[in-house]
Amino acid sequence: MALLEVNQLDVRFALRQGEVRALRDVTFSLERGERLGIVGESGAGKSVAAFSLLNLISKPGFIAGGDIIFDGQPLTQMTERELRKVRGNRISMIFQDPMMTLNPVLSIGDQMVECLKAHRRISTREARAIALDRLRQVQIPSPEKRLDQYPHELSGGMRQRIIIAIALLLDPDIIIADEPTTALDVTIQAEIMALLLALCESHDVALILITHDLGVVSQVTQRMLVMYAGRVIEQGPTREIINDPQHPYTQGLLNALPQMATPGDKLNQIRGSMPSLTHLPSGCAFHPRCDFINRADGTPRSACIKQVPGFVTSGHCRVACHMVAEMLEERRLKEETP
Amino acid sequence: MSAQANTLAAPTTAVQDSEASAQPLLQIRNLRKRFSLSGDFLDQLRFKGGKLVRHQEYVHAINGVSLDIQRGEALCVVGESGCGKSTVARTVMGLIAPSSGEIHYDGTRIDQLNSRQLLPYRKRMQMIFQNPYASLNPRMTIQQTLEEPLRLHHPGWNRQQVTDKVEEVMHSVGINPDWGKRFGHEFSGGQRQRIAIARALAVDPEFIVADEPISALDVSIQAQVLNLLMEAQQQRHLTYLFITHDLAVVEHFGTRVAVMYLGTVCEIATTATLFAQPRHPYTQALLSSIPRLDDDRPQHIRLSGEVPTPVDLPSGCVFHGRCPYANERCKQEIPVLQAQDDGTQVACHAVEEGRL
Numbered sequence: 081m082a083l084l085e086v087n088q089l090d091v092r093f094a095l096r097q098g099e100v101r102a103l104r105d106v107t108f109s110l111e112r113g114e115r116l117g118i119v120g121e122s123g124a125g126k127s128v129a130a131f132s133l134l135n136l137i138s139k140p141g142f143i144a145g146g147d148i149i150f151d152g153q154p155l156t157q158m159t160e161r162e163l164r165k166v167r168g169n170r171i172s173m174i175f176q177d178p179m180m181t182l183n184p185v186l187s188i189g190d191q192m193v194e195c196l197k198a199h200r201r202i203s204t205r206e207a208r209a210i211a212l213d214r215l216r217q218v219q220i221p222s223p224e225k226r227l228d229q230y231p232h233e234l235s236g237g238m239r240q241r242i243i244i245a246i247a248l249l250l251d252p253d254i255i256i257a258d259e260p261t262t263a264l265d266v267t268i269q270a271e272i273m274a275l276l277l278a279l280c281e282s283h284d285v286a287l288i289l290i291t292h293d294l295g296v297v298s299q300v301t302q303r304m305l306v307m308y309a310g311r312v313i314e315q316g317p318t319r320e321i322i323n324d325p326q327h328p329y330t331q332g333l334l335n336a337l338p339q340m341a342t343p344g345d346k347l348n349q350i351r352g353s354m355p356s357l358t359h360l361p362s363g364c365a366f367h368p369r370c371d372f373i374n375r376a377d378g379t380p381r382s383a384c385i386k387q388v389p390g391f392v393t394s395g396h397c398r399v400a401c402h403m404v405a406e407m408l409e410e411r412r413l414k415e416e417t418p
Numbered sequence: 419m420s421a422q423a424n425t426l427a428a429p430t431t432a433v434q435d436s437e438a439s440a441q442p443l444l445q446i447r448n449l450r451k452r453f454s455l456s457g458d459f460l461d462q463l464r465f466k467g468g469k470l471v472r473h474q475e476y477v478h479a480i481n482g483v484s485l486d487i488q489r490g491e492a493l494c495v496v497g498e499s500g501c502g503k504s505t506v507a508r509t510v511m512g513l514i515a516p517s518s519g520e521i522h523y524d525g526t527r528i529d530q531l532n533s534r535q536l537l538p539y540r541k542r543m544q545m546i547f548q549n550p551y552a553s554l555n556p557r558m559t560i561q562q563t564l565e566e567p568l569r570l571h572h573p574g575w576n577r578q579q580v581t582d583k584v585e586e587v588m589h590s591v592g593i594n595p596d597w598g599k600r601f602g603h604e605f606s607g608g609q610r611q612r613i614a615i616a617r618a619l620a621v622d623p624e625f626i627v628a629d630e631p632i633s634a635l636d637v638s639i640q641a642q643v644l645n646l647l648m649e650a651q652q653q654r655h656l657t658y659l660f661i662t663h664d665l666a667v668v669e670h671f672g673t674r675v676a677v678m679y680l681g682t683v684c685e686i687a688t689t690a691t692l693f694a695q696p697r698h699p700y701t702q703a704l705l706s707s708i709p710r711l712d713d714d715r716p717q718h719i720r721l722s723g724e725v726p727t728p729v730d731l732p733s734g735c736v737f738h739g740r741c742p743y744a745n746e747r748c749k750q751e752i753p754v755l756q757a758q759d760d761g762t763q764v765a766c767h768a769v770e771e772g773r774l
Contacts, residue, residue, distance in 0.1 A: 121639075122636055238724070265498035295708065334711070337637070340711075346645050350641070
């Protein structure tokens with residue numbers, strides 16, 4: 081059985097204008113020690129997906145349906161008290177902004193000891209020893225000194241290392257990292273990503289990496305989900321998606337990267353922008369921006385506009401696209417009639 | 419009629435062409451900028467050993483930057499946060515005054531001009547800012563936003579001329595001219611950045627300073643805006659000073675690249691040369707840290723430590739503390755940009771001595 085299974089997760093926000101469906105039909109699983117990437121543009125729902133795993137969605141948001149099963153236990157049915165034993169302990173999170181995550185009035189050592197003592201019955205001395213060990217693991221120079229320093233005394237890269245150390249404190253099974261390096265510079269970003277990757281491998285921790293950077297996903301993760309307007313539109317092995325994307329949106333995202341075009345040439349842009357969740361287009365949410373809503377012979381594929389596409393399996397990937405479904409169907413028919 | 423206009427226009431463009439080869443559009447000479455951290459005079463006074471002493475601290479944002487920008491090129495300035503790239507952009511535009519150094523635009527020194535004298539140059543050089551949510555006045559409609567620079571720079575134009583021009587630029591950046599009555603907040607980030615570009619293009623500038631114009635945008639929108647900037651360059655023969663931290667964008671967009679570290683330029687090269695053969699150790703590390711799609715785990719050059727604070731600059735080469743090739747000379751002597759065989763300029767003792 082997978083370590084984490086998410087089935088048909090449905091998250092809504094009850095707003096004055098009516099209910100907004102921030103996530104619909106999100107289904108994926110995560111094996112022990114696996115690294116999964118969630119990609120998408122802002123507003124695609126990738127952060128909501130991560131937050132809802134630990135039921136950290138605050139009002140007016142709520143989980144309207146679906147199951148999250150972690151190590152055989154349904155997280156969606158747990159009480160707040162039971163959830164608190166999982167949060168930070170077996171599933172920990174790393175957030176985007178290292179300044180916002182650390183408490184500015186507590187020293188680094190105090191924050192780490194606080195976290196350890198909340199979950200384990202140990203003495204402060206023992207807790208400090210564990211904290212020091214984790215700081216060494218994240219390769220912070222002079223870790224003994226850092227324990228008594230405050231967050232503002234440290235640089236951004238150093239703070240993010242501390243946060244990784246805190247995330248590792250209780251030997252979690254899963255780390256959820258929400259854009260962990262977006263606020264950092266390229267050289268620091270590469271350092272932190274390499275560190276996170278090495279630690280996940282050595283501790284056998286599963287990683288859910290949320291990012292908009294396809295380069296990072298391709299280097300760090302083994303499987304990935306691509307999200308658009310609250311739905312997962314494509315998922316599968318990272319290499320396979322990067323090398324041979326099926327969904328027109330994934331193709332568009334990859335082709336829009338400057339490294340995919342000859343320098344000086346026009347970039348392959350996706351026209352328009354991501355729809356607001358309050359005004360989702362009918363049918364496939366991507367259809368107003370899609371180049372393939374007409375078949376190759378010019379006839380319109382009306383399903384794109386009328387019907388929300390279901391998942392079809394292509395290779396090791398699952399894709400939600402009418403065009404891909406039709407192509408697979410045609411190929412199957414051809415193979416049947418010799 | 420048009421044929422006649424062409425024959426009349428031909429000689430003038432020929433003159434401009436010969437001038438272009440002779441003189442860069444913008445010359446920056448030994449530019450320095452430091453910002454005081456110590457407040458005003460009274461704040462600077464401290465008691466030390468029973469005596470009143472004046473204590474001053476500075477952020478050394480730019481330390482002796484010299485750059486030439488040729489007509490028609492897109493010079494990209496790259497570097498990490500705090501390296502002074504935005505300060506260079508703002509100083510060029512006259513938004514902040516340099517502490518020392520000279521800026522020449524089209525042969526005229528502009529860094530000492532007052533705002534009235536600078537006005538004709540402001541029309542020829544325009545700026546696009548990073549955050550389109552902050553750079554558009556929220557209380558002005560798009561029409562007003564776009565009319566403002568026209569009214570300032572063309573006081574003689576009548577209403578019709580102004581509205582025609584506004585319509586033309588809105589059209590050229592792909593914003594429906596009928597949306598002029600709307601306010602900035604009614605548009606998405608990508609559309610706002612298009613409007614900011616339209617505002618820069620409205621006065622028909624020849625030189626545009628773009629400070630991280632696509633960093634705040636989503637991936638699919640970045641491509642749209644970058645395409646727009648390249649189209650504008652071709653159609654209007656623009657020259658760009660393009661500030662960014664995104665090396666993939668530089669590789670695609672730039673003709674030449676200047677790499678900055680802690681307020682100094684460490685390497686200037688044509689884009690193709692820089693990406694094929696980075697010389698400076700910092701450039702090499704920077705290029706190796708771009709996350710690429712193709713290879714699974716590329717060789718990433720690890721730099722030890724972090725960028726030092728620009729308040730207390732390191733002695734000698736500013737990069738020596740993190741450089742794997744640093745020796746005694748690097749700790750003492752500041753390297754200067756030196757031209758290599760292929761025209762690349764590198765400021766590095768190791769490259770100069772052939773150690774690298």
